[in-house]
Amino acid sequence: DAKTTQPPSMDCAEGRAANLPCNHSTISGNEYVYWYRQIHSQGPQYIIHGLKNNETNEMASLIITEDRKSSTLILPHATLRDTAVYYCIVNSGGSNYKLTFGKGTLLTVNP
Amino acid sequence: KAGVTQTPRYLIKTRGQQVTLSCSPISGHRSVSWYQQTPGQGLQFLFEYFSETQRNKGNFPGRFSGRQFSNSRSEMNVSTLELGDSALYLCASTGTRDSYGYTFGSGTRLTVV
Numbered sequence: 649d650a651k652t653t654q655p656p657s658m659d660c661a662e663g664r665a666a667n668l669p670c671n672h673s674t675i676s677g678n679e680y681v682y683w684y685r686q687i688h689s690q691g692p693q694y695i696i697h698g699l700k701n702n703e704t705n706e707m708a709s710l711i712i713t714e715d716r717k718s719s720t721l722i723l724p725h726a727t728l729r730d731t732a733v734y735y736c737i738v739n740s741g742g743s744n745y746k747l748t749f750g751k752g753t754l755l756t757v758n759p
Numbered sequence: 760k761a762g763v764t765q766t767p768r769y770l771i772k773t774r775g776q777q778v779t780l781s782c783s784p785i786s787g788h789r790s791v792s793w794y795q796q797t798p799g800q801g802l803q804f805l806f807e808y809f810s811e812t813q814r815n816k817g818n819f820p821g822r823f824s825g826r827q828f829s830n831s832r833s834e835m836n837v838s839t840l841e842l843g844d845s846a847l848y849l850c851a852s853t854g855t856r857d858s859y860g861y862t863f864g865s866g867t868r869l870t871v872v
Contacts, residue, residue, distance in 0.1 A: 682860060691763075691849050691863030692802070735802075745815045746792060747851075747861060749802035 651675070652736045657754045660730075666723040668753050670736030673717045679740045681712060682747070683721045685732040685755075692735065692749075695721065726757045761786065763864035765850050771870045777838040780867045784831050784852030791833040792861065793825060796847040805848075808833055837869075845871045 653671040660666040672681060680699050684692040696703055696710045698719070703710045709722040723730055735752040764783040772778050784791050793805040804817040808827035825835040831852075837844055847868050851861040 684860075689847070689866075689868075691851070691865050692861075694860030694862065697860055745790065745807040745809070746804040746817070747794075747802075748804065749794075751801060 651738050651748065652750050654734070654736055654750060654753045656751065657756070660723075660726045660755060660757050662728060662757055662759050663725055666721075666726040666730065666755055666757070668721040668723075668734050668736075668755060669718065670721070671718045672736070672738045675716050675738050676740065679738045681710065681716075681719050682737045682739055683708070683710065684735045684737065684747075684749075685730075686735070686752070687729075687732045695734075726755075728757050728759065731755060731757045763850055763852050763862050765848075765864035765867050767867060768865065769868045769870075771872060772840050773872055774840055774842060776840050777836060778840060778869060779834055779836045780848055780850075780869070782833045782835075782850030782852075782864060784833070784850075785862055788852035788854055788862075789831050790853045791827055791831060792851045792853075793833070793835050794849040794851065795819075796849060796866070797845075802849070805835065840871045842871050845869060 680697050682697040683695040686692045696708050698710045712719045733752040733754050737747050766781045790809045792807040794802050796802045806816045806825050811827045822838045827833045847866045849866045851863045853861045
């Protein structure tokens with residue numbers, strides 16, 4: 649079973665920031681938080697990952713709480729092309745070599 | 760650089776037949792994973808290979824098998840196809856560092872009739 653909890657859907661206005669929450673209260677010390685997204689009928693796309701510190705790249709920012717039990721993915725200026733299912737995954741990488749996907753959050757960006 | 764390449768993109772097979780899907784990872788990536796995606800079950804892990812060795816396997820029947828070649832290319836095979844095997848099959852590759860993200864291919868859409 650997935651070790652994360654995400655809202656099933658969210659809406660966002662084009663040009664505004666999209667903030668996608670994720671709860672991972674049972675995360676272990678060596679587990680990273682990964683975010684992927686999947687646009688309809690395509691393969692998932694890696695967005696960002698982090699362990700403890702907040703991270704930012706050209707696509708998004710990842711804010712991880714100090715206790716690491718939750719995180720937020722931020723798309724600073726959402727566009728229509730950001731409409732997708734967003735998956736939050738915790739993974740230690742080293743021991744099981746797999747990603748466990750939950751149901752994710754369907755983000756719909758509206759014009 | 761080239762992404763993960765999966766062939767074919769679409770496939771229609773009849774119940775009872777077998778099928779082989781192919782995946783070419785990103786150059787330099789030695790880990791290849793396979794996933795099945797269906798509307799009912801979502802994305803489910805099938806298996807992962809590294810340097811021609813299967814390191815992990817998901818909860819699928821023995822009809823699902825895979826292999827990896829010395830050039831890191833991978834194939835998965837499904838024998839005695841069932842209607843429920845209709846799905847999008849996705850391949851992903853990653854580099855050797857554990858914290859790197861996985862890069863997925865566009866998938867093979869298998870329809871069993």
